[in-house]
Amino acid sequence: MLVDTHAHLMDSAFREDLAEVLERAAAADVGAIVCVGYDEDSSREAVHLAETYPQLVAAVGIHPNYAGQATAGAFDRLRQLATHARVVGIGETGLDNYRQHTPPRTQREWFERHLELGAELRLPVVVHNRQADEEVAEMLMHRASSDAPVAGVLHCFSGDAAMLSAGLAAGFMVSFAGPLTFKNAGSLPELARRVPLDRLVVETDCPYLTPAPHRGQRNEPALVRWTAERLAQLRGMPFDQLARATTDNARRLFPGLSADWA
């Protein structure tokens, strides 16, 4: 069984055929899916989906690209939402220097608030990092050595070797998505080999980042298998063993996931 640790099933791309998407996920043995919010509305919708479908759980947060548009009181409402029983994580949050829709200083403030909330509610934090390795590494290391550390995951890892080391040292899991399967994956395959087996998880980040050989189509949870297969191949291990390890890791990362599987 596999867990898709990062999906945006509340995206309008799934409005027409969510039931079929979930059927294909089940047929592909994707037993649980974390629906990750990126602003207030999508976080609320993620919780709604998690209330509706037993195989779905939610993470709630405001993505750095949307933090600049967040209205007054959004964070307090998010905090309220985060106490919902179906919420297993905080995020996505982080820093994005590729698209600076939000001024860097505002991004840092929001990232810090999410880390704080994760520590307060003892929920793992889903971290987005785009071209911000040094700052993300510094903030995570700082948090790890504070008296309110947090657990979490570096979602859709795309950093360098130093970022990987810092994330692991901070106690984070490392999640790979479709780009690992791309021909132009750069140093990602080499870094994916270096992650300890007990720190690896997989995700789709759907509807984006569709893995090969399905590039060009909409991404969906059933396709997380391609990323897991690529990881197994890179690490020279049987697929089943890789699947079991990443699923165990996903349960440790998001303890709220396990409740339904008892």
Ligand SMILES: [Zn+2]
């Ligand atoms: Zn995402």
